[in-house]
Amino acid sequence: MNTHEDSISIQFQGLLKECEVTIHQQFNKLDNPILNELFTYHLASGGGRNRAKLALYSGCAVNLAKKDTLAIAAACEMIHNASLLHDDIQDGDTHRRGREAAWYRFSVNDAMCAGTLMLSAAYAAVTEVRTATAELVQHMHDRTAQLISGQVLDLNHDNQQSSLDQYLKIAIQKSGSLMALPLELTMIASSNHASLLAARQAGESFALAYQIFDDLQDQRKDLINSSCNIVYVLEASGLSRPSAELQAVMLVEFYIQKALEQSQALPNNSGQLLADMCHQLSMALSPYTSQEAMQA
CATH class of the missing domain: 1.10.600.10 (Farnesyl Diphosphate Synthase)
Known part of the structure; x- marks a missing residue:
């Protein structure tokens, strides 16, 4: 690995945790305990965050501003997670990553609304790019x-x-x-x-x-x-x-x-x-x- 790649890797690792915070911040302002609990539960189920990682790494590599890189990463990851919330309902999958799927733990209606809101939040996030x-x-x-x-x-x-x-x-x-x-x-x-x-x-x-x-x-x-x-x-x-x-x-x-x-x-x-x-x-x-x- 050369010096340029080392620099990208260091920046990338530092942004991973910030990206997770950025995603959660989209929902912290909600005055709705059901949705807040559902989002926290779903996001805590894990996942590779591969789409966010690709945005963070590529953003660092082309010297994109930190705020813009985080916004793109969060937006991509939220679209993906919105699709997972809806996917589990349509496929009837009761579990995701070894835990109860959000719709199964809460309700179909709550999970449908949460997925739709998460998709909307992705568009709100990307408007932060300058x-x-x-x-x-x-x-x-x-x-x-x-x-x-x-x-x-x-x-x-x-x-x-x-x-x-x-x-x-x-x-x-x-x-x-x-x-x-x-x-x-x-x-x-x-x-x-x-x-x-x-x-x-x-x-x-x-x-x-x-x-x-x-x-x-x-x-x-x-x-x-x-x-x-x-x-x-x-x-x-x-x-x-x-x-x-x-x-x-x-x-x-x-x-x-x-x-x-x-x-x-x-x-x-x-x-x-x-x-x-x-x-x-x-x-x-x-x-x-x-x-x-x-x-x-």
Whole structure:
């Protein structure tokens, strides 16, 4: 790691806790004990905060003002968490990260309202950015619309009637939209518009790799719930189960490599954290690639 990367890493680590405070501050002013308790409970469930981390790291790398970097990070993380609150209701998932889901612990109506408010709060947060505010808000809306479109496609998805192209479209819209967003907003706020395409492609490629890897791990649960899963989509196309799994592993490797290449095209090493995430995913995939080699 060179001196520039060391400096980015130090700034990044210092901003992580501040970002969490920024998110909570959006709700501390509410005079509503039910919503306050629900938000505190949901946010305390953990999660990698990967979208916030991507915004914080890339913001530090391109020397974006601290206030602007925190606002973008908080906005991206709140959109993601709003989608999780709604997702759990629509999927009927009673637990998230080993704890009762917010709707199950409180109520469906409370969790729906909380998710909607959290989405609104994301837009309030990004108005704190001092440059290109209107463009940032519009871009957030475009990606939120893409996310919701992907969710509707997912809810109406049938593994037996779907194609690989349809699966990839759902994954890009539902997962890729929010993984690319923090990098895209950073590029817009720092006037690096020429890098917007690379930011989108890098985020979408990583999201595809991660989603397919997740499908490999969740085959049994997704079969029971009739959830969208690439293994069953490939199997429905005529592949045997082992061949479908091997194809899925190869797709994860393909999209990891694409994300790595695209992240390196971002300015000032701002894609390094995404590249690190790619390496971590590649390591997590290694048990599957070992099985692939044995069956080859």
